[in-house]
Amino acid sequence: MSDPVAPDLRALYEETILDHNRRPRNFRRIEGALSAEGHNPLCGDRVTVYVLLDGDRIADVAFEGSGCAISKASASMMTEAIHGRSRAEAEALLGRFRGLLSPEGPGAAEGMGKLAVFAGVRDFPARVKCAVLAWHALTAALTGANPAVSTE
Numbered sequence: 001m002s003d004p005v006a007p008d009l010r011a012l013y014e015e016t017i018l019d020h021n022r023r024p025r026n027f028r029r030i031e032g033a034l035s036a037e038g039h040n041p042l043c044g045d046r047v048t049v050y051v052l053l054d055g056d057r058i059a060d061v062a063f064e065g066s067g068c069a070i071s072k073a074s075a076s077m078m079t080e081a082i083h084g085r086s087r088a089e090a091e092a093l094l095g096r097f098r099g100l101l102s103p104e105g106p107g108a109a110e111g112m113g114k115l116a117v118f119a120g121v122r123d124f125p126a127r128v129k130c131a132v133l134a135w136h137a138l139t140a141a142l143t144g145a146n147p148a149v150s151t152e
């Protein structure tokens with residue numbers, strides 16, 4: 001049995017995804033920043049995430065790329081959610097975001113702010129990789145260990 005998302009959250013989900021897909025926030029390159037590219041071959045999404053650190057704080061974050069509405073909206077909302085946070089806070093948020101998308105997700109939305117709308121992706125398991133792509137690229141950029149990640 002799947003766990004259908006409440007109708008009002010579903011409407012908010014669609015509205016939010018479409019808005020960020022149409023007008024992605026922080027859609028630009030940051031010169032001299034840490035960066036990593038993520039690729040989701042199942043859907044054809046490509047996203048490059050740029051992170052500028054000031055000590056341990058994420059002073060600026062942006063992305064470029066092309067892909068489906070979910071991958072773009074997720075990258076756009078991720079940049080808004082982690083801007084100004086510490087590295088550890090960004091990583092903790094990624095963990096919670098993944099939890100939100102998992103089948104055990106209900107309940108994880110607490111305190112997630114606008115990111116909570118991604119609970120709607122749970123109804124489309126094939127799209128979970130689209131939603132986490134930018135987050136994986138962010139982690140790769142922060143660790144610098146793997147400049148290109150694939151969700152396959």
Ligand code: ZN
Nearest residue numbers: 043045068130
């Ligand atoms: Zn996609």
